[in-house]
Amino acid sequence: MNLQQLQYICAVAANDLNVSLAAERLHTSQPGVSKQIRQLEHELGIEIFERAGKRLTGITPVGHSVLENAAKVLESVKGIREMAAEYSHPATGNLSIATTHTQARYILPAIVERFISHYPAVNLHIHEGSPDEIARLAEKGTVDFAIATEALHMFEGLAVLPCYRWNRAVVTPKNHPLANKRGTISLADVSEYPVLTYVFGFTGRSKLDKAFKREGLKPRIALTATDTDVLKTYIRAGLGVGILARMAYDARLDKDLACIDASHLFEPSVTSVAFRRGSAFRGFHYDFIRLFAPHLSRNIIDEVSKSTSSKTHEKLVKQIMLIMDD
Numbered sequence: 001m002n003l004q005q006l007q008y009i010c011a012v013a014a015n016d017l018n019v020s021l022a023a024e025r026l027h028t029s030q031p032g033v034s035k036q037i038r039q040l041e042h043e044l045g046i047e048i049f050e051r052a053g054k055r056l057t058g059i060t061p062v063g064h065s066v067l068e069n070a071a072k073v074l075e076s077v078k079g080i081r082e083m084a085a086e087y088s089h090p091a092t093g094n095l096s097i098a099t100t101h102t103q104a105r106y107i108l109p110a111i112v113e114r115f116i117s118h119y120p121a122v123n124l125h126i127h128e129g130s131p132d133e134i135a136r137l138a139e140k141g142t143v144d145f146a147i148a149t150e151a152l153h154m155f156e157g158l159a160v161l162p163c164y165r166w167n168r169a170v171v172t173p174k175n176h177p178l179a180n181k182r183g184t185i186s187l188a189d190v191s192e193y194p195v196l197t198y199v200f201g202f203t204g205r206s207k208l209d210k211a212f213k214r215e216g217l218k219p220r221i222a223l224t225a226t227d228t229d230v231l232k233t234y235i236r237a238g239l240g241v242g243i244l245a246r247m248a249y250d251a252r253l254d255k256d257l258a259c260i261d262a263s264h265l266f267e268p269s270v271t272s273v274a275f276r277r278g279s280a281f282r283g284f285h286y287d288f289i290r291l292f293a294p295h296l297s298r299n300i301i302d303e304v305s306k307s308t309s310s311k312t313h314e315k316l317v318k319q320i321m322l323i324m325d326d
Helices: 003-014 019-025 030-044 061-088 101-118 131-140 205-214 228-236 283-292 298-306 310-325
Strands: 049-052 055-059 093-099 122-128 145-148 158-166 168-173 195-198 221-225 241-245 257-261 269-276
Touching: 003 019, 003 030, 003 061, 019 030, 055 061, 093 101, 093 131, 093 283, 101 122, 101 145, 101 228, 101 283, 122 131, 131 145, 131 158, 131 269, 145 283, 158 298, 158 310, 168 228, 195 205, 195 228, 221 228, 228 241, 228 257, 283 298, 298 310
Parallel strands: 093 122, 093 145, 195 221, 195 241
Antiparallel strands: 049 055, 145 269, 158 269, 168 241, 168 257
């Protein structure tokens, strides 16, 4: 048994039993991966994967246990390497983040600029995707951190920490009736017009739907998109009023649009950072999170990462929310 074999079986499991895809991501050959897996199974005297001919169709009961322990071994090995790198080259390495378009476009640029000024020799990789996609990347260990508002709590293998609260704005052309309405707007006012907003599962969309349902209103969703800039393009074209994350309105770039506060209409949403439980981090990983969410100290991150109890995790998160409220 060797580390390469453990890496191969974990990669195959992480890629939906697709050996070719696992080999591609490991930068090796498919026959080589299959051969090493067979050798490991022969040495252990068990079958880790179920097969139909040459095709893998499932994971055997004992295979699940083997994979669970293999993942722990590989995580420990990674921790040893990270520890050694921290002492030998503390300011060099790789940091990978998966996030949504809104976070990447409107929140992260200032954070990334500050981070790079502190760590110019660290290679930073940003992956965009849906909340579900980026959560899976973090759970598999493909990226160090996932940053999103939706979906992260649905993955048991992730430690999830709240970073900041935000709310929404109604965005319209400058000459729109809502932009010139006196006093605060209501959901009934908004529902009189076609609505442009995020695809379900993105950028706190669930809070929007709940708010209208609570008022007994059914807005006409004329257009949905994952990209805020796309939504603003169609708002400018007069297709309807936008319900967007307030952070996505740039007073300098969006001078032709009106931004109407809607925080009284919707519950605030919380953007969180997630990472695989038991992850080994280096100093610059902690510093990135500190720049993004100053209340998340190294001790808090370590405590949540090591937590195996959902009750303990919930208790820690409640404590963090109290810190955010101070």
